Amino acid sequence: xxxxxxxxxxxxxxxxxxxxxxxxxxxxxxxxxxxxxxxxxxxxxxxxxxxxxxxxxxxxxxxxxxxxxxxxxxxxxxxxxxxxxxxxxxxxxxxxxxxxxxxxxxxxxxxxxxxxxxxxxxxxxxxxxxxxxxxxxxxxxxxxxxxxxxxxxxxxxxxxxxxxxxxxxxxxxxxxxxxxxxxxxxxxxxxxxxxxxxxxxxxxxxxxxxxxxxxxxxxxxxxx
Numbered sequence: 001x002x003x004x005x006x007x008x009x010x011x012x013x014x015x016x017x018x019x020x021x022x023x024x025x026x027x028x029x030x031x032x033x034x035x036x037x038x039x040x041x042x043x044x045x046x047x048x049x050x051x052x053x054x055x056x057x058x059x060x061x062x063x064x065x066x067x068x069x070x071x072x073x074x075x076x077x078x079x080x081x082x083x084x085x086x087x088x089x090x091x092x093x094x095x096x097x098x099x100x101x102x103x104x105x106x107x108x109x110x111x112x113x114x115x116x117x118x119x120x121x122x123x124x125x126x127x128x129x130x131x132x133x134x135x136x137x138x139x140x141x142x143x144x145x146x147x148x149x150x151x152x153x154x155x156x157x158x159x160x161x162x163x164x165x166x167x168x169x170x171x172x173x174x175x176x177x178x179x180x181x182x183x184x185x186x187x188x189x190x191x192x193x194x195x196x197x198x199x200x201x202x203x204x205x206x207x208x209x210x211x212x213x214x215x216x217x218x219x220x221x222x223x224x
Contacts, residue, residue: 075223
């Protein structure tokens with residue numbers, strides 16, 4: 001069972017990506033039993049104004065999984081990172097089919113993705129259930145009870161108080177052989193967009209360090 005989880009996480013890590021600000025794209029891992037999100041071009045979304053939506057107020061506080069409804073419908077959440085500024089990390093590719101990937105000299109890899117048009121996976125008003133649908137769509141064999149809450153930085157400038165956005169995560173140890181890996185993701189039900197992040201390393205020690213570095217440099221950016 002542990003080997004299966006590691007293989008699934010390694011597969012996740014090989015698929016995804018993000019970067020300075022990710023272009024939008026649809027999840028492209030087919031599952032015949034799941035509804036298919038509509039495809040979208042890998043271009044940045046044009047900002048719009050949603051009446052009654054205070055984007056600054058949303059960005060200025062934590063966003064737990066229970067607060068997904070405070071986001072504006074239709075405007076994707078994006079991701080920003082400067083991981084290349086951390087010693088040992090380098091950019092593999094940027095905005096390749098909507099993806100960016102990094103690698104580290106110790107064998108670790110980092111990838112992230114922002115996807116839009118996720119309506120077929122959305123459970124209205126429920127980001128937890130929506131995120132579980134996303135994980136199931138990516139790999140129908142995942143034991144959803146193994147998903148655990150985690151968090152990433154949320155919408156803050158470097159000189160401002162830090163806030164967090166809650167996500168669901170799946171961690172695999174290398175204790176029984178194979179790579180160690182972590183996948184963090186959230187499908188935001190209101191805008192019907194998702195953020196997916198993965199880190200894979202040769203062993204648990206390098207994963208712990210790489211995850212700390214990634215989480216220090218990665219910011220999930222709310223719709224403006």
